[in-house]
Amino acid sequence: xxxxxxxxxxxxxxxxxxxxxxxxxxxxxxxxxxxxxxxxxxxxxxxxxxxxxxxxxxxxxxxxxxxxxxxxxxxxxxxxxxxxxxxxxxxxxxxxxxxxxxxxxxxxxxxxxxxxxxxxxxxxxxxxxxxxxxxxxxxxxxxxxxxxxxxxxxxxxxxxxxxxxxxxxxxxxxxxxxxxxxxxxxxxxxxxxxxxxxxxxxxxxxxxxxxxxxxxxxxxxxxxxxxxxxxxxxxxxxxxxxxxxxxxxxxxxxxxxxxxx
Amino acid sequence: xxxxxxxxxxxxxxxxxxxxxxxxxxxxxxxxxxxxxxxxxxxxxxxxxxxxxxxxxxxxxxxxxxxxxxxxxxxxxxxxxxxxxxxxxxxxxxxxxxxxx
Numbered sequence: 001x002x003x004x005x006x007x008x009x010x011x012x013x014x015x016x017x018x019x020x021x022x023x024x025x026x027x028x029x030x031x032x033x034x035x036x037x038x039x040x041x042x043x044x045x046x047x048x049x050x051x052x053x054x055x056x057x058x059x060x061x062x063x064x065x066x067x068x069x070x071x072x073x074x075x076x077x078x079x080x081x082x083x084x085x086x087x088x089x090x091x092x093x094x095x096x097x098x099x100x101x102x103x104x105x106x107x108x109x110x111x112x113x114x115x116x117x118x119x120x121x122x123x124x125x126x127x128x129x130x131x132x133x134x135x136x137x138x139x140x141x142x143x144x145x146x147x148x149x150x151x152x153x154x155x156x157x158x159x160x161x162x163x164x165x166x167x168x169x170x171x172x173x174x175x176x177x178x179x180x181x182x183x184x185x186x187x188x189x190x191x192x193x194x195x196x197x198x199x200x201x202x203x204x205x206x207x208x209x210x211x212x213x214x215x216x217x218x219x220x221x222x223x224x225x226x227x228x229x230x231x232x233x234x235x236x237x238x239x240x241x242x243x244x245x246x247x248x249x250x251x252x253x254x255x256x257x258x259x260x261x
Numbered sequence: 262x263x264x265x266x267x268x269x270x271x272x273x274x275x276x277x278x279x280x281x282x283x284x285x286x287x288x289x290x291x292x293x294x295x296x297x298x299x300x301x302x303x304x305x306x307x308x309x310x311x312x313x314x315x316x317x318x319x320x321x322x323x324x325x326x327x328x329x330x331x332x333x334x335x336x337x338x339x340x341x342x343x344x345x346x347x348x349x350x351x352x353x354x355x356x357x358x359x360x361x362x
Contacts, residue, residue: 007337010343015320041343045315045347046315048350049311050315050316051292
């Protein structure tokens with residue numbers, strides 16, 4: 001009799017769970033013999049299939065579908081716009097092609113435990129929203145609690161891979177309340193947390209070699225505003241109104257003009 | 262003029278790949294054939310999802326888009342396909358003792 005969590009264990013094995021859900025499953029597997037055995041089975045099946053992969057060619061109908069998807073895509077996809085995002089996440093050109101065709105598919109996933117925000121081919125955006133939502137859970141928001149930028153800024157030196165702009169705009173209505181490090185785009189991103197009225201605004205900063213800046217967007221009711229500071233990509237995430245979010249972005253942009261040598 | 266380097270590059274990996282001892286080569290070929298046979302007894306649907314996930318290393322969303330089914334279906338189909346492959350492998354006479362491998 002399989003454990004009721006077996007599909008989640010499989011999703012964990014396939015790397016489909018966000019960090020929080022994954023930690024949950026790891027705890028579960030410590031206690032559940034069946035799920036531990038399942039993980040071992042999954043690994044054996046994977047090893048066997050991958051070691052013998054040349055004997056498992058894609059069925060021809062499938063091959064046709066993939067080729068068609070790639071053909072359709074080649075016309076619609078403008079290279080250079082957001083390809084940079086993808087190369088960071090998906091190394092294989094084949095998958096890039098297939099993946100970029102996904103935007104139009106409605107992915108009705110009524111699976112509460114997934115970080116499955118609506119149709120998206122951009123995992124970074126999903127992770128940003130996920131990280132913002134997680135940060136609103138108890139005890140997740142702030143690692144270093146301080147309204148003093150001279151405390152928050154140096155804290156990042158030991159805890160994140162980048163050094164973000166940190167400023168307090170209390171007088172303008174954006175109070176610095178602390179900082180946090182989040183794992184994002186394969187690095188320890190710096191997150192500066194501001195409070196605006198009753199809303200929390202997380203400002204993520206991480207290094208990127210991508211030239212363009214992603215378009216501002218709204219996901220699950222959260223606004224995401226992007227801008228760059230040197231080679232840092234910044235994203236402010238909040239459920240506050242757009243113009244209020246942009247108010248902070250403008251202040252931070254002004255600040256970084258002063259800061260950068 | 263130096264020898265064309267291309268030659269070395271080509272021969273190197275090829276020789277490494279073709280010179281393991283005959284016994285392990287035979288076992289490997291045997292395993293491949295068995296797996297191939299087992300896969301061929303599975304439904305196209307199950308074979309497809311195993312290939313996409315394990316060989317092409319696609320994520321659930323990508324698979325959902327290509328197969329054109331909801332993600333929930335990807336998950337349950339994948340679980341069934343894996344269970345089916347394991348069951349078939351266990352039914353192989355010599356492998357009863359060691360599960361999939």
